[in-house]
Amino acid sequence: DAGVIQSPRHEVTEMGQEVTLRCKPISGHDYLFWYRQTMMRGLELLIYFNNNVPIDDSGMPEDRFSAKMPNASFSTLKIQPSEPRDSAVYFCASSRTFLYGYTFGSGTRLTVV
Amino acid sequence: AQKITQTQPGMFVQEKEAVTLDCTYDTSDPSYGLFWYKQPSSGEMIFLIYQGSYDQQNATEGRYSLNFQKARKSANLVISASQLGDSAMYFCAMRAYSGAGSYQLTFGKGTKLSVIP
Secondary structure (H helix, E strand, C coil), rough: CCCCEEEEEEECCCCCCCCEEEEEEECCCEEEECCCCCCCCCEEEEEECCCCCCEEECCCCCCCCEEEECCCCEEEEEECCCHHHHCCEEEEECCCCCCCCCCEEEEEEECCC | CEEEEECCCCEEEECCCCCEECCCCCCCCCCCCCEEEEECCCCCCCCEEEEECCCCCCCEEEEEEEEEEEECEEEEECCCCCCHHHHHEEEEEEEEEEECEEEEEEEEECCCEEECC
């Protein structure tokens, strides 16, 4: 089992540019979560999907953020346009059910300059 | 609304000693789950242990145990026989119903554990 795979591991971009973060969940996991981690705010849930359908996007900070899950094996988180305050580590996690532990990817460290 | 509180920003423990990391929670959902994750300096999030709200016994996983006191709404992590590799950030988290058909996993701010040789 390859685990949750995120790409890229590191991303440095200029303010105003579009950024796309990618995630491949564990096969057979029906739930996929996007989290953002910053020193100030800790770990925040941005959005989660169940069977490819967005269930709760109340944590998405603003319209510049969007997430899609076109199929069971792929999800993207897009920021357009990016701003320096978006700099953070973005984690993707997946789970077979909502009951037990979620498996996290290695994260994408995003720096917007 | 769900709330997870970790009151210890940092902790030190001597190698081979036991340490308890505190976590309190608040939720109106009667069916919830409590988790502990470890985040080493490399950044990945590692699942350690889980406790369901209806579980009668405290969860244990190797050197990790969860001291679940439901009436006090606490879910402290106990690490026995600390090792240098235990030095990391530790996050307590709770899964509970947050309304509108949504269940959320909410994290505390974390406790940084340093194991001293």
